[in-house]
Amino acid sequence: MLFKHKKIYLDAAGRKTNALLVRDGRIAAVGEQAEELCEADERVVEPEGECLFPALADAHCHLWGVGLRAGTVDLSGTTSAREAYERLRAYDPADAPTDWVLGYGWDEHAWPDGDRLDRRELDAIFGDVPCSFHRVDRHAIAVNSEALRRAGVGEDYAPSEGGRAVRDEDGRLTGVLVDHAMRPVLDAIPEPSEEEDRQVFLESAREFLRHGITSTHMAFTGVDRLDMLRNMAGAGELPLRVYTIVDGTDARLSEVIDVGPTHDSDGWLSIAAIKFFADGALGSEGAHLLEPYKSGGHGLVMTERTELTREVAALMEDGWQVAVHAIGDAAGRDVIEAFAAVPERIRHRVRPRLEHAQMLTKRDCERMGDLSAVASIQPIHLRSDGAWAHEVLSETQLDRLYPWPELAVHATLAGGSDYPIEDPNPWYGIATALTRKTTSGEAFFAEKALTREQILEAYTAGAAYAAHWERVLGRLDEGFAADVIALDRDPFEVTAEEMWEMGVLGVWVGGRRVAPSREA
Template structure:
């Protein structure tokens, strides 16, 4: 009894955890099942949460803390994009934006406006074209660009990042004969009567990429600053960056060293290349700030559906005799997976078509063996078209399905034409994955889609475009609830990056990463989610974005 009293006395006299800041007058969704809601939150000087609860109690407990009145805003855990391309966004912001162009003529007009300020001879680069939006949905050709740009090389990345469109000047710069019937590994040169037409799919695009002058270090740094600012404005506090080179990691590290990396970057090495070799030689990388780490590798199985490069088990419904592309041969894919396994790294593999997904599942099963039951958290990125019988294998192998809600709403106008009605049963099948016990991590794949996670939340719960079409949603049985969607961009995204004990949830001991919104994403009508305003974005208890005062 005496010992018990001593212990109680010690705890009673122990100082409370220090709180530098108390935020109150908020409607807080913690996503912590033990304490799902609060009206106030306190964190210390290091940006670690020390308490959540009612405002009166926290203000009384920490009378010396700085006070922030949230003005009745809704506070949610910081949003995490589980599949993105940060430097891809950065470079897209420095080139011609072709997203939404409704015709080849509009593409050329945008290019001409941008080229007016370019020095003579400099390459004209852009991204975002999508022939599926045009009256003529066939691939464009070099001739469509040559009249406006007979001498200046033009190289334009398709919206999905899996094809490029070149003019004749760009093709001449390649310095080799692109005609004939040969094809590069993992890619396809589109040809008309044996002549290269100007479109290069997947691995073929490397032929042109190799001769494009690289951007300067100064341009890359400016572009990264712009990309980080855009992410913060949209409420992102973290992202999983898929396919990061050593050069990109070095740039991120310089930003982190300077305190300029305004969100958490969970980086995945760019395939079986130098970054993976460095990880195997030196072990997983983690920056002291907690803002940057690399402990995984991104691999590619197939291409994309929009450019008919996704690997299918049967022919494309709208392109007989075409079953897509394997960007990486299965043997090479397994070799890279074995290397990652032996180096203790997480594997995330791009697979869109049903054949691509089956190849990856087969490879995971072969490489993991009995370790499939372990906490490996290997992932399949996209998992867009999956044979129904393969969905349960994700659960059996403990594989995370990393999916992007806006891919479904971008692809829905033409997806059935690509794969037919029967294969849609396993297409963008979020609820079927959940019913099988598979964990979903949600993202955007920006710059393929827009950065804004509110668009992802809306697409997840509605499966409609921004005009509310189709009525009731496309394949509506696969819609997510608002809670499932928010978890996919917070708790479950954090889990997919081995960060669920520090971010994705608001609770003591976790980082003070959060977003203040002017409405509640869990209760507003689905379409209203898109219009919610981000009042501010916080990382480590510091505001990295505040909405400008009117």
């Protein structure tokens, strides 16, 4: 096929052409040569829209898991605990995927001071039906008494290091469990069936494609889901490209390690990365900080530095890319030290990833480049975090939050959404990186905004580099995959605020149309 359009952007730097010849899913020629080589029987496609652009990637998402299940209750957007309870009362437990009621999305930072979910209120709503609701960041859950009972958790519960069980002023469990403390409850919830997994995966994939995303980095995948992905890839049924980052704490991890990393040079399915957690999340005060929170305490350490260093070194030596979740500046430093302990020749080859890279000192930002590390960022998080971060952090700590320009100078940025924690629309993240505006409409350290070239590259070539797919994805040059999107406006001409309204009119993966498009 031959793509023709007055304005076809080849990359995030803004290089343009007016024609792309596609054969066998790849770009065979560009510009005048494309038109000259096009044969009479090759279809000519002239999409509507202001321009064509390389399809985007989401370098950090969860197409299932972390509370994303069929039939779950969505508590996002609630403005008080009362509203959350009202939404739960309207839910019919018969609609639940199992005999548990599951949900996600609550955020106490969006509620009046002191407003919290409590298991006694949940008991009154669901009685002896167990329920578990993930916080918006998936680093905490709120459960009722029956859920605690089924998990074998009593009032004397003392979670392992890296976890916290919240108690009320009388010392009783409130039902809110943070990070490692969630494990007994999560282990008690029945696993989804393969059909449920497949349904949720396909629904999520359609949502990503609708926004112009054709490749995803699955940021925390259980071993039991890998066969489904392999089977779909083998049958040519993957709707989009998947770079799989496997759960480093999975009980069956050794099965994957024994096989070794598998990399698909065609950019469809790679299983080549392992993920660990250095700390928790900022909203639940589980992010590990160098200085204490205003409320006291330094957060939670999910994996001790010595253990992290040992795991990172062994896996990278065997060719695995290692991706480590780190929100707080202390956690980020621990991860950077772990990366630094690995020989440079290995780091350069496997490209370790700092997932979130959300809060770092200037010196640690500089070290990212020295270590050949990728900074996987989710700009959309700033919209919510920036509105309340001043309540929990000092001015010094706030200055370290979302240090994107410092990172961009030294490391490759890979953009993502952290879906379903945030909306999968990449244009929301792109607009946020350009404006640094929070949900309140105020700019959070506006001087630390990225340029549009920097952020567009993070969602294209940067994400491709992070997945070792830089020779096939992220650009529309000759030899690259024909992953193309048609946009209703020009991302280089609209204002930063207008970027939020970007519309995707058509999506092609390897030259095959996969999302609605009108062609002239």
